[in-house]
Structure formats: C-alpha cells, structure tokens
Amino acid sequence: MENNMLSVKNLHATVEGKEILRGINLEVKAGEVHAIMGPNGSGKSTLASVLAGNEKFTVTEGSVEFLGHDLLSMSIEDRARLGLFLGFQYPVEIPGVTMANFMKLAVNEQRKYRGEEPLSAAEFLRLMKEKSAVVELSSKLTARAVNEGFSGGEKKKNEIFQMAMLDPKLAILDETDSGLDIDALRIVATGVTKLHTAENATVVITHYQRLLDYIVPDVVHVLYKGRIIYTGDKTLALKLEREGYDWLINEYDR
Amino acid sequence: MAENEKEILENLGEQEYKYGFTSAIETETLGKGLSEEVVRQISAKKGEPDWMTQRRVAAYRHWLTLEPPTWAHLRIPQIDFQDIIYYAAPKARKTLGSMDEVDPELKRTFDRLGIPLEEQMALAGVAVDAVMDSVSVKTTFKETLAEKGIIFCSISEALRDHPDLVKKYLGSVVPYTDNFYAALNAAVFSDGSFCYIPKGVRCPMELSTYFRINAAGTGQFERTLIVADEGAYVSYLEGCTAPQRDENQLHAAVVEIVVERDAEVKYSTVQNWYPGDKEGRGGIYNFVTKRGLCRENARLSWTQVETGSAITWKYPSCILAGDNSVGEFYSVAMTNNYQQADTGTKMIHIGRNTRSRIVSKGISAGQSENSYRGLVRVAKGAEHARNYSQCDSLLIGDKCGAHTFPVIDSRNRTAVVEHEATTSKISDDQLFYCNQRGLSTEDAVGLIVNGYAREVLAKLPMEFAVEAQKLLALQLEGTVG
Numbered sequence: 097m098e099n100n101m102l103s104v105k106n107l108h109a110t111v112e113g114k115e116i117l118r119g120i121n122l123e124v125k126a127g128e129v130h131a132i133m134g135p136n137g138s139g140k141s142t143l144a145s146v147l148a149g150n151e152k153f154t155v156t157e158g159s160v161e162f163l164g165h166d167l168l169s170m171s172i173e174d175r176a177r178l179g180l181f182l183g184f185q186y187p188v189e190i191p192g193v194t195m196a197n198f199m200k201l202a203v204n205e206q207r208k209y210r211g212e213e214p215l216s217a218a219e220f221l222r223l224m225k226e227k228s229a230v231v232e233l234s235s236k237l238t239a240r241a242v243n244e245g246f247s248g249g250e251k252k253k254n255e256i257f258q259m260a261m262l263d264p265k266l267a268i269l270d271e272t273d274s275g276l277d278i279d280a281l282r283i284v285a286t287g288v289t290k291l292h293t294a295e296n297a298t299v300v301i302t303h304y305q306r307l308l309d310y311i312v313p314d315v316v317h318v319l320y321k322g323r324i325i326y327t328g329d330k331t332l333a334l335k336l337e338r339e340g341y342d343w344l345i346n347e348y349d350r
Numbered sequence: 351m352a353e354n355e356k357e358i359l360e361n362l363g364e365q366e367y368k369y370g371f372t373s374a375i376e377t378e379t380l381g382k383g384l385s386e387e388v389v390r391q392i393s394a395k396k397g398e399p400d401w402m403t404q405r406r407v408a409a410y411r412h413w414l415t416l417e418p419p420t421w422a423h424l425r426i427p428q429i430d431f432q433d434i435i436y437y438a439a440p441k442a443r444k445t446l447g448s449m450d451e452v453d454p455e456l457k458r459t460f461d462r463l464g465i466p467l468e469e470q471m472a473l474a475g476v477a478v479d480a481v482m483d484s485v486s487v488k489t490t491f492k493e494t495l496a497e498k499g500i501i502f503c504s505i506s507e508a509l510r511d512h513p514d515l516v517k518k519y520l521g522s523v524v525p526y527t528d529n530f531y532a533a534l535n536a537a538v539f540s541d542g543s544f545c546y547i548p549k550g551v552r553c554p555m556e557l558s559t560y561f562r563i564n565a566a567g568t569g570q571f572e573r574t575l576i577v578a579d580e581g582a583y584v585s586y587l588e589g590c591t592a593p594q595r596d597e598n599q600l601h602a603a604v605v606e607i608v609v610e611r612d613a614e615v616k617y618s619t620v621q622n623w624y625p626g627d628k629e630g631r632g633g634i635y636n637f638v639t640k641r642g643l644c645r646e647n648a649r650l651s652w653t654q655v656e657t658g659s660a661i662t663w664k665y666p667s668c669i670l671a672g673d674n675s676v677g678e679f680y681s682v683a684m685t686n687n688y689q690q691a692d693t694g695t696k697m698i699h700i701g702r703n704t705r706s707r708i709v710s711k712g713i714s715a716g717q718s719e720n721s722y723r724g725l726v727r728v729a730k731g732a733e734h735a736r737n738y739s740q741c742d743s744l745l746i747g748d749k750c751g752a753h754t755f756p757v758i759d760s761r762n763r764t765a766v767v768e769h770e771a772t773t774s775k776i777s778d779d780q781l782f783y784c785n786q787r788g789l790s791t792e793d794a795v796g797l798i799v800n801g802y803a804r805e806v807l808a809k810l811p812m813e814f815a816v817e818a819q820k821l822l823a824l825q826l827e828g829t830v831g
Contacts, residue, residue: 173788
C-alpha cells in the first residue's frame with residue numbers, strides 16, 4: 097500500500113435533490129496538511145459531512161478510499177473508529193452527559209474496534225489530564241456536560257481536545273477557527289499542530305489565512321461550486337488573503 | 351468435605367422441591383369474581399381480626415358505588431372485575447436447578463443490567479445457593495433491624511404481631527373512600543409490606559436488597575404502609591430493574607407513608623412490569639395510589655423510574671400538613687411501543703413554610719402516550735409556601751405523544767409557585783455527533799436519554815442508579831434508526 101491515506105474520486109453528493117458536490121478529486125497522504133478554502137456555499141462543509149457519513153447528504157457518484165477501505169460503504173461510527181475525525185463547526189450540546197463519560201465511551205469503542213481492552217478508570221483519567229493540556233482545557237470543563245453552556249471558544253477547544261483523545265489518522269477540521277478571538281485561535285491552532293505527526297493527516301477547512309499562520313499547509317485547495325478549481329502550495333492562501341477569490345472564480349466561470 | 355457440601359446442597363434442593371410440591375397441592379383459590387362473601391373469605395383465610403374484616407367490607411361496599419376514573423389521558427380497555435381471581439394462596443414458584451435452566455432472554459437482560467449473580471439466581475428462582483444466600487441475608491438483616499427496634503415485615507405478619515400500629519395507621523393517609531382503585535385495594539389486598547421506624551432511629555441500611563429478592567413474588571393488590579416516627583429516617587426501595595412478569599393483568603397497589611415530626615422518608619421505585627409486546631398486546635395495567643403525610647419539619651421524597659406496564663396510572667403525592675415540611679417528587683417515566691403512562695404528583699401545602707419540588711422527565715418513543723399530571727395546591731393557611739415544578743418531555747420519533755397537565759391552585763397570597771416545562775427531541779445532529787465519535791446509534795440514544803434523566807437518576811440509591819441507567823438504554827433499543 098502506498099502512503100495514500102484518503103483518495104476521493106469524482107465525488108458527487110446532493111441534499112434534498114440539489115447537487116452540492118459536483119466531482120471532487122482529492123488525494124491526502126500521511127504526514128500532510130491540506131487546507132480547503134473557498135467562498136461561502138462552495139461545498140466545503142458538505143465535503144466534510146459527506147466524508148464523515150452524515151446521512152443528510154446522498155452520494156450520487158464517485159468513490160472514496162480511506163486507509164484501504166471503501167469509506168462510503170461504512171457506517172458513520174466505523175469511519176470514526178477507523179480513525180476519521182470531524183471537528184465540527186457547530187458542536188452540539190448533549191445535556192446531562194459529562195464530557196468524561198462521553199469520551200470514555202468514545203475511546204473504548206475505538207479500542208474495541210481495534211481489538212484492544214477498554215481503558216481502566218485510572219488510565220482513562222490520566223489520558224484525559226494529558227490531552228486536556230494540549231488545548232489548555234480546564235479540567236472543570238471535562239466534568240461538565242458535553243458543550244452545554246460552553247462559550248464559542250470553549251466549544252472549539254473541546255473539539256480539539258476530543259481529537260487529541262481519539263488520536264485520529266485523518267482529522268477534518270470544519271471552520272475550527274470561526275468565531276475565535278486571537279488567543280483562542282492561537283491555542284486551538286497550536287493544539288492541532290502539536291497533534292500532527294508523520295503518520296497522520298489533517299484537512300483544514302477555513303475561510304481565513306490567519307489559521308494557516310499556525311497550521312502551515314502543504315497543499316491549498318480552492319473549492320468552488322462543488323469542485324476543486326485550483327490547487328497550490330501555502331503561498332496560495334496568502335495570495336487569496338490579499339486578492340480574494342475573484343481572479344480564480346472569474347476564470348472558472350468564464 | 352466437598353462431598354459433604356454437595357450432599358447438603360442436594361438435600362436442600364430436594365427439600366425445596368418437596369416443599370414446593372406440597373404447597374402446590376394446598377394452594378387454595380377462590381373462584382373468579384368479587385362479592386362481599388369473597389371479601390369476607392379473604393379476610394378469614396388470612397386470619398384477620400374482626401375490625402380488619404369490617405374495614406374490608408366497608409371498602410367493598412363503597413367501591414360498589416364508584417365508577418373507574420376516566421379523566422386520565424389513557425385509553426383503558428373495559429376491565430371485567432368479575433373475571434378476576436381475588437384470592438390465591440401464594441403460588442409456589444417452580445424451582446430451577448441451576449442458572450442454565452433460566453430463560454436465556456431473561457439471563458441476557460440480567461447480565462446487561464449488571465445484576466449480581468446471587469440476586470439473578472434469587473430473582474429467577476434458582477434453588478440451593480441462592481436460597482441459602484437469601485436466607486442468610488434475610489437473617490442478618492432482620493437481626494440488625496430488630497436491634498434498632500425497626501419493624502419490617504409483611505402486612506399479614508404486622509396484623510398478627512403489631513395490630514395496634516396497623517389499626518392506627520392503615521388507611522389514615524389513603525382512606526378507602528379516596529378513589530375507585532384505592533377502595534378496591536382496601537377491600538381485597540392480598541399482602542404487602544409494613545415498615546415502622548421508631549422515634550429517633552435512623553434505619554442503618556437501604557431497605558432494598560431484601561425487598562428486591564422478595565419483590566419478584568409480589569401480588570396484584572399490594573398494600574404498603576411505612577411509618578417513620580418522630581425524628582426517624584428511612585430510605586425504602588420498591589421494585590426491581592429486572593423485567594417482571596405476572597399472570598395478573600390488573601394491578602392496583604396502595605402505598606401509604608406517615609412521616610411524623612422531624613422524620614424523613616425517601617421512597618424510590620423502579621417499575622419494570624411487563625409492558626406488552628411490540629404490537630401493544632398484553633402488558634400490565636398498573637393503577638397505583640401512593641401518598642404520604644408529612645407532619646412538622648418532616649420530609650418525604652418520592653423518586654420513581656417507570657419503564658414498564660402497558661398502562662400506568664400513578665400519582666405519588668405529599669400532604670404537607672405540618673409547618674416547614676418538605677415534599678419532593680422526582681420522576682422518569684418512559685414509554686415505548688404502545689405503552690401509555692399518565693403519571694405525576696400532588697403537592698398539598700397545608701402547613702406554613704412548606705416547600706415542594708417536582709422534577710418530571712417524560713420520555714416517549716414508538717407509538718406511546720406519556721402524560722404528566724400534577725396538582726400543586728396551596729391552602730389558605732399555608733403562609734409562605736413554595737413550590738418549584740419542572741416538567742420536561744423528550745420525544746423519540748414522530749409517532750409518540752407527550753402531554754403535560756399541570757394544575758396550580760393557590761389560595762394564599764404569600765405563596766410562591768413556579769412551573770417550567772420543556773419539550774425536546776433527540777436531534778439528528780446529536781446522533782451524528784455521537785456517531786462521529788464512534789458511538790453506535792443505540793449507545794448514543796441511551797447516553798442522551800440518561801443525560802436527560804440524570805437529575806432524577808442521581809436521587810436513586812447508588813447501585814440502583816447504575817442499573818436504572820442501563821435499563822433506560824435497554825428499553826430504548828431499536829427506537830431510532
């Protein structure tokens with residue numbers, strides 16, 4: 097097997113009969129960081145949702161291979177257990193369920209999938225403590241209900257904390273930078289960078305170059321009208337920041 | 351040694367069997383139907399004192415004047431009260447030789463609920479070890495209680511050994527005139543539990559383990575009377591998380607609690623009677639009257655987890671008669687498939703500075719109907735009474751119903767009564783979030799439901815809270831996705 101982690105070929109997807117993804121091709125290798133940029137409504141979040149398996153969307157064409165598995169035939173939870181993580185743009189609240197309880201279930205489901213024994217209470221607490229330090233998440237938050245009453249910044253830190261706990265092969269971060277102030281952005285982005293290794297890969301979906309000051313991408317893609325219309329290196333993000341998308345869009349639409 | 355032990359166990363098993371066999375022959379059953387004669391026969395068979403017989407007869411005569419209540423949000427099939435056997439001597443349960451003989455489905459449920467093996471055996475009716483075990487548990491238990499002067503026995507035993515206490519308190523909180531089913535129960539009740547905690551005594555244990563093992567054999571017209579004398583404390587647990595089946599479809603129990611000055615009673619219930627099948631056939635009709643009376647500075651707390659029965663009609667209530675008394679009601683009522691539940695509470699504030707708190711969490715799935723019905727009444731003299739009610743409903747799927755019928759009747763201007771209500775659904779976004787973290791949909795639903803009910807579950811005794819959590823998850827299997 098090559099070190100190809102994710103291979104998306106001609107992916108089409110619809111929601112309520114409307115085609116949002118119209119032929120995505122994307123190759124992500126272990127050790128890489130990809131940034132997906134593009135104007136609002138171009139299909140960035142849809143791509144993340146479809147890869148994670150959200151049933152709101154219907155895949156009408158194309159294939160996705162993830163770590164040698166046919167991703168599209170797998171359940172949402174099996175994709176997750178295999179090592180696909182989605183950092184949500186709008187993390188939901190689950191009242192009354194503590195973060196600790198939630199993560200314990202999640203971590204042990206993943207271990208079960210790999211044929212490993214569940215963690216003991218002591219091992220789990222140690223892991224929680226270690227990983228919450230990655231995003232400077234207060235231990236008080238892990239005792240609270242999942243995202244309940246969390247501030248915007250806390251919710252995003254909490255997403256990265258969960259990513260740290262689950263140690264995914266591929267993390268897709270959907271606008272993790274939106275709604276963050278400068279300090280929170282630095283903490284979240286530094287956290288993501290700390291978690292990056294030669295064995296895993298990260299796909300960062302973002303509007304802004306500012307996140308990419310911390311998380312330096314190897315490849316930058318521009319998504320527009322459900323297709324990747326341009327791919328470049330990290331300098332592309334800087335150019336987009338300066339000049340906007342118009343120069344690309346105009347060329348594409350013409 | 352090992353040989354010897356084996357022999358003893360074998361003998362014990364045989365004795366058990368013989369005993370069962372003999373009592374099976376001796377089982378006496380009155381015919382179907384209800385009449386004054388039947389009521390008198392029940393009393394006679396139980397060897398009750400004359401005053402008890404008179405009370406039963408009076409209750410029966412009153413019952414004849416009543417009609418079944420129809421005000422609940424329930425579709426209740428016509429019940430033929432003449433088609434019911436009102437007296438059968440306790441049935442000897444078939445004793446099983448080992449856990450291998452237990453219905454695998456039941457065993458699977460036990461395991462998933464995490465019920466300890468000894469209790470599993472006792473509940474399933476496995477002989478030898480379990481019998482030895484429960485006998486010894488019972489004995490040590492009784493000794494510890496006796497040292498403190500606590501009386502804990504069946505109502506029949508209490509009538510024989512402590513007639514004055516029973517005469518004083520039985521029917522003092524739920525008189526037979528209260529309602530149709532209370533009258534029926536007062537006339538024909540088979541047996542039940544009696545508990546008396548003397549002045550100033552704190553019951554040193556949850557009255558639970560003992561009860562759980564015995565709970566499996568409880569009858570259809572059960573009567574419970576708990577008296578906590580001045581300054582006493584007891585935590586009482588009724589029911590069982592393990593699924594319970596009963597040949598009798600109609601259940602009409604009465605629970606009365608007297609909480610004297612400065613005393614405190616916690617009453618927890620886990621109700622898991624047979625709910626009927628997925629198409630709504632069969633299942634228990636559960637019409638229960640539960641009420642407690644609080645004297646000065648007394649405190650009564652009801653906690654219930656209702657997951658079973660085809661029909662549940664049940665309103666554990668507090669009469670806050672004494673000044674500064676406190677009543678609490680914490681409830682999780684879950685209905686699935688074609689189950690119907692109409693449950694809630696009544697808080698009757700009579701004394702000054704009385705306080706009450708109601709937390710009701712309804713969960714409806716399948717095609718079920720789940721109603722909260724509550725009354726908060728503040729009497730004229732209940733100065734500075736306070737009530738807080740919170741009624742939440744959680745809907746799973748789009749074919750079930752959740753209803754709230756709160757009534758507030760305040761006749762004192764200084765009273766403060768608050769009511770909050772919410773209705774929510776398990777959202778696709780919540781499920782997707784959980785799935786994306788590697789949780790199966792069933793686990794996710796269980797988790798979300800338990801989170802929703804946490805405030806109530808936290809009121810249960812520890813080991814039961816854990817079982818109740820698993821029970822909720824188990825009952826919801828297959829409701830989503």
